[in-house]
Amino acid sequence: MTVEHHDLQHDFPEFHDRIHALKTSNAHFARLFDEYHEVDRQVRRIEQEIETPSDAVTEELKMRRVKLKGELYAMLRA
Template sequence: MHVEHHELHQEFPEMKDVINTLRTGNPMFARLFATYHRLTGKVEDLEEHDMPVDDFTLEDMKKHRVKVKDDLYHMMLAYRAGQQSVK
């Protein structure tokens, strides 16, 4: 089975520097990033190995991952906007 990878750096290549800065300087972002990374790994592992799992469980994991990704994205946008207003 072909598995799409959803690493945050691949999802938002234009935000690579922002991601790295926030991961090291913002504890909330770092926790959300770790949660996103962990969920992505679990989902990809389940899909790649075609492991038996309830469809609802997998869908809930994917929905949670999307929510976390959305939260991370908003944090990145806020950081970027703050950086631009300083210039």
């Protein structure tokens, strides 16, 4: 099974410098960034079948990842 990487640097290369600036200057962005990457790591482990939680847990994690990405994207565009 091929597992897609959803890290922000990969998904939003045009915001590379802005991501770095916000991570170092905005504590809220940094916290969301870290949370996003932790949730993404958990989803990747599930997709790689390293962990096998219920479908409900998997869907909840995926929805959380989408919500966090949306919040981070909004902050990047602001």
